[in-house]
Amino acid sequence: MKCWLSFLLVIIVFVILNACGVDNDEGSDSEDTSLSGKENEGNTRDEVVPISVELKNGEGEKVGTADLEQQFSGVVIKIKASNLSPGKHGFHIHEKGVCEEPDFKSAGDHFNPTDVSHGEQEDGPHAGDLPNLQVGEDGTVETDITTEKVTLKSGEENSLIGSDGTTLIIHEKADDHKSQPSGDAGDRSACGVISHGS
Incomplete structure (x- = not known):
């Protein structure tokens, strides 16, 4: 019984850590997209025309x-x-x-x-x-x-x-x-x- 509980706890911890890792990755992608947007602010074709x-x-x-x-x-x-x-x-x-x-x-x-x-x-x-x-x-x-x-x-x-x-x-x-x-x-x-x- 104790073995099953230990095994179950290990799986739960693994799933939680994995989920946190995915969240962090998604946060990084989101931040990168935001920075790209900022680089393009004020330089749209309808605002600054050649x-x-x-x-x-x-x-x-x-x-x-x-x-x-x-x-x-x-x-x-x-x-x-x-x-x-x-x-x-x-x-x-x-x-x-x-x-x-x-x-x-x-x-x-x-x-x-x-x-x-x-x-x-x-x-x-x-x-x-x-x-x-x-x-x-x-x-x-x-x-x-x-x-x-x-x-x-x-x-x-x-x-x-x-x-x-x-x-x-x-x-x-x-x-x-x-x-x-x-x-x-x-x-x-x-x-x-x-x-x-x-």
Whole structure:
């Protein structure tokens, strides 16, 4: 009789421990799913929509496109352009959503919501400062740039969807990332509106 009771107790303990183990596993799965959900919060397609920008030169001719997409690492800018002069060209986000030909001065200065210095300075760079574009001998460039300093989410201080809008500008020369206020990058060769001012 005692043997049967002992055997029964062992089975009951085994079943209880097994059940606890299953519960713990299920809890782990549930937690993982929750974390995945959190990673995707605020980045649904209906909340942060990718933006396609058409780049035109001072004569109004299309020279390229830039696709902007919000990702967890920042805003990814995929640019593809042609009919540019070979070499390095300054590439920036400017503070106004207007591209008036031929000089594009209507786009204002670099996007700089935190009022800091340009380039490689102690209090820099501007939110709109981007790496130079390296244009090939055939006048084309195709590259991806990721910037953590801006967002496509509206309502943020560094949002590219503000009341004044924003633009992308390609300059005729390289940005030295030191000269103030814009890196001595020369004239504005191409412009594209990211968002219009309200």
